Structure formats: C-alpha cells, structure tokens
Amino acid sequence: MFTIARFPLSFCAGLRVSCCVSLLLPVFFASSAWAQTGVVTPSDTHSSAQHEQQSSENSQSSAVAELLQKMASVPHTLNYKGSFTYQHKDNPALQSYRILHWVENGVEHERLQQLNGTEREFLRSGKAIGCETLGDQLLQGKVSQLGANIARLDQLYRFEIRGPERVAGRDATALLALPVDGFRHSLLLTIDNETGLVLKSWLVDESARALERYQFIDLELNPDITSLQQQPAAQTQRSTISQLSECNPAQLKQPEHWLIDWVPSGFAFVGQRKVRNQIEMLMYTDGLTTFSVFIEPTDAAIPEGVAQRGATLAVMDSLSIQGKNYRITVVGEIPVVTAQKIAQNIKGR
Structure with missing residues (x-):
C-alpha cells in the first residue's frame, strides 16, 4: 500500500530532533588534615579519581548538548549544496544524491536530486526561520515550556563522543547514541563542527548490523542562491510542504479521533x-x-x-x-x- 522510502535527516519535514543532554553529577570535595599535610591516603586517591571521572562526564555531557543544539538550529539558516552517498542493507549498491538548500525571505527551501538511475527530484519548502517545531524544541532542551511530562533524550539514549573525524574535507565530531531499551535503534552521527550538519549517519540494529548509512562527499557553503533555484528540473518532480508540525507549540497535543x-x-x-x-x-x-x-x-x-x-x-x-x-x-x-x-x-x- 505504501512505498517505503528513506531520505537524509535534513529532508524529513524538519523532524531531526532530540533533547538537550544534561547529566548533572554532583562533585564532592572533602578536605582533611591528611590531605593538607601532603599524605595521600586510599580514600584521597579514590576521591581524586572520582572527581576526575565526574569532571570528564560533565565535560562530555556539555559537548553532547552543544552538538545536538547546533544540529537542531544552525542548518536551518544555511545556504549550501553538496553530494552524498546512500546505502541500505537490502541493496549494497551505493546511490548518489545532490542536495541544494537555501533560505529566501525567511523561508527554507530544499531540492534533493537523485543522481543514479531514474532522474528524480524532491522539492521541499514552507518552513519559516524562527518556526520551532516540537522536535526542534526537544533538540534544544526546551522541554519544560511544553508543560508536559516528556522524557529527555539522556533518559532514552546513552551518548558517547567517539572523537574527531574528517568527512567531505571538513572537521567533524562522531557521536554515538545507544538506546537504553529495545524499542529503537542505535545511531552513529558525524556532525560538522562549524554548521551542525550531519555529514555521515549509520543506523544500526540490536545485532550491530548497519541498516543504512549515508555520507557527504562534498559540501559547499554559501553558494549563489539564484544558481540553486535555476538548476534544470528533473524529469520527475515531487513537492512537499513541511508544515506537519505546529510552530512553537507551548504544550503537547493528542491526535484527533x-x-x-x-x-x-x-x-x-x-x-x-x-x-x-x-x-x-x-x-x-x-x-x-x-x-x-x-x-x-x-x-x-x-x-x-x-x-x-x-x-x-x-x-x-x-x-x-x-x-x-x-x-x-x-x-x-x-x-x-x-x-x-x-x-x-x-x-x-
């Protein structure tokens, strides 16, 4: 009945969302006469190690929060074009796409062009800059203003920063999201340090098998908008307007009927x-x-x-x-x- 299709996160109706991670761990420093005299006791060693571990965890939590917030907000405001490859487990052949993204009169526009096989293009427009969907608010940690009990992402996923990476000639950071339950998949995202764009994504099942992956191979920032608009149209075009989500919701709603x-x-x-x-x-x-x-x-x-x-x-x-x-x-x-x-x-x- 329905054709199953998959496109990059940036094309999916603005639903690239998450909660700001904030793992607040208390740090306790105990002073003692032994420490003041320079004598190191086993308890001092344990306290110091604990402090270093907690400091490291707090630092990583802040870095994760910064990455997710940048991923939620900055890409919406950018003009860029790039090419990427896409592959899924049912078809090992690499597919190639070109994406064109620009902002005009405060509204986002996007063209996604298929470069292999049948010539097809998907057009997306309609989201105004400043329109924060529920997903955007969750990504930026704005949970409390929704006036409802909703889990934070750090309660659903365990995040690990896997270190620096270079994709499409750009400096990026690899972020692993491991679900804490069996109701969702794991994600490995490589996020551009400057723009917050997801340059590479692997979706992995519970057996550590890659279900799908895509990766940018080139990216150009601030191209001429007119050139993006005037590129020849594909033989087959499909248009969507990303107005499914309400802008700036103050509370959670439920489906009608x-x-x-x-x-x-x-x-x-x-x-x-x-x-x-x-x-x-x-x-x-x-x-x-x-x-x-x-x-x-x-x-x-x-x-x-x-x-x-x-x-x-x-x-x-x-x-x-x-x-x-x-x-x-x-x-x-x-x-x-x-x-x-x-x-x-x-x-x-």
Missing part, C-alpha cells in the same frame, strides 16, 4: 494530516527517531505483515470500530516489535 494506548517512552505526537483523501497520518518522534501511523477505512480484505527497506519498515494490521474496518500501517525506523505493539494498541476516540 484516535487514541494510541502505547508508544515507547519518550515518543511524542508531532502532528497529523490527511493524505490521499481518506487516509489519516499521525507522526511521532522521540528526538532522534520518527514513526508514522497511517489509518485508512476500507471494505477490502486487509493483509497483515511486515515489509522492510533498509532501516525503514512498515507493519500492517487491521482495526474494526463500530462495524467499520480500517487498515493500520506503522512506518518508521523502529524495530519490528515496536511497530507491531503500536499497531495493536490503536483505538477510536
């Missing part, structure tokens, strides 16, 4: 809209991962099962409410067990 009794801890409802007339789409994010639920009334037989392409899977199920039948499809970069449990816990309001 539908109740999802279970989603993994930390996932929040981002927005909904109708696609193909009768199909309702609900979108959720935890900050680094997204999934969507498609609900369609139907009189036809409803197949049940799982389809997967790379990291993106679709779980299909059925739902009957007051004599009406609905086809339920959960699509996202989540494990099968997560998608199945979501699909089995949907009710009408």
Whole structure:
C-alpha cells in the first residue's frame, strides 16, 4: 500500500530532533588534615579519581548538548549544496544524491536530486526561520515550556563522543547514541563542527548490523542562491510542504479521533494530516527517531505483515470500530516489535 522510502535527516519535514543532554553529577570535595599535610591516603586517591571521572562526564555531557543544539538550529539558516552517498542493507549498491538548500525571505527551501538511475527530484519548502517545531524544541532542551511530562533524550539514549573525524574535507565530531531499551535503534552521527550538519549517519540494529548509512562527499557553503533555484528540473518532480508540525507549540497535543494506548517512552505526537483523501497520518518522534501511523477505512480484505527497506519498515494490521474496518500501517525506523505493539494498541476516540 505504501512505498517505503528513506531520505537524509535534513529532508524529513524538519523532524531531526532530540533533547538537550544534561547529566548533572554532583562533585564532592572533602578536605582533611591528611590531605593538607601532603599524605595521600586510599580514600584521597579514590576521591581524586572520582572527581576526575565526574569532571570528564560533565565535560562530555556539555559537548553532547552543544552538538545536538547546533544540529537542531544552525542548518536551518544555511545556504549550501553538496553530494552524498546512500546505502541500505537490502541493496549494497551505493546511490548518489545532490542536495541544494537555501533560505529566501525567511523561508527554507530544499531540492534533493537523485543522481543514479531514474532522474528524480524532491522539492521541499514552507518552513519559516524562527518556526520551532516540537522536535526542534526537544533538540534544544526546551522541554519544560511544553508543560508536559516528556522524557529527555539522556533518559532514552546513552551518548558517547567517539572523537574527531574528517568527512567531505571538513572537521567533524562522531557521536554515538545507544538506546537504553529495545524499542529503537542505535545511531552513529558525524556532525560538522562549524554548521551542525550531519555529514555521515549509520543506523544500526540490536545485532550491530548497519541498516543504512549515508555520507557527504562534498559540501559547499554559501553558494549563489539564484544558481540553486535555476538548476534544470528533473524529469520527475515531487513537492512537499513541511508544515506537519505546529510552530512553537507551548504544550503537547493528542491526535484527533484516535487514541494510541502505547508508544515507547519518550515518543511524542508531532502532528497529523490527511493524505490521499481518506487516509489519516499521525507522526511521532522521540528526538532522534520518527514513526508514522497511517489509518485508512476500507471494505477490502486487509493483509497483515511486515515489509522492510533498509532501516525503514512498515507493519500492517487491521482495526474494526463500530462495524467499520480500517487498515493500520506503522512506518518508521523502529524495530519490528515496536511497530507491531503500536499497531495493536490503536483505538477510536
């Protein structure tokens, strides 16, 4: 029913989101006559080692928070063009894409061009600079203003800075995000130090297998906007307007007409809209991962099962409410067990 497709994080409706990490560890310094006289005791050695470890953890937490915040905010304001490769586990062949991104009159625009095979192009526009979606707010640690209990990313993932890296000729930092539960995948992101752009991304399953990866091979900042706009159009074009998420929400909302009794801890409802007339789409994010639920009334037989392409899977199920039948499809970069449990816990309001 649905074509499973996967595109870079920067193209996915502005949902590249996360929570500002802040692991605040208390540091206790004990003074003693032994320390003042220069005699080192076992307890002094332990205290010193503990202090060094806590200082190191606090420093890494601050560095992680800075990376995530930069990733959430700076790329939206940039003009750039670049090329990247994409590969997923079901097709080892490398695919190549070109991305053009610019800001005009305070609104983001993007062109994503497929360079291998069929000539196709995807156009995205509509997000105004200053429009902070729920995802953007989570990325920048603005959780408290939402007026709701929502998990921080540091409660959902364990972050590790893996050190400096050089991608597409640019200095970057590798950041590993390991989930604390079995309801999401691991991510290894290489983030540009200057711009916050994700230059390389690996999505990894629970068996440490790479589900998909993409990597920039060149990046040019501040190109001429007119040249980006006037590049010849592809034979096939598709346009999207990224207005699914409400700008600057002050509180969390719930879907209209539908109740999802279970989603993994930390996932929040981002927005909904109708696609193909009768199909309702609900979108959720935890900050680094997204999934969507498609609900369609139907009189036809409803197949049940799982389809997967790379990291993106679709779980299909059925739902009957007051004599009406609905086809339920959960699509996202989540494990099968997560998608199945979501699909089995949907009710009408």
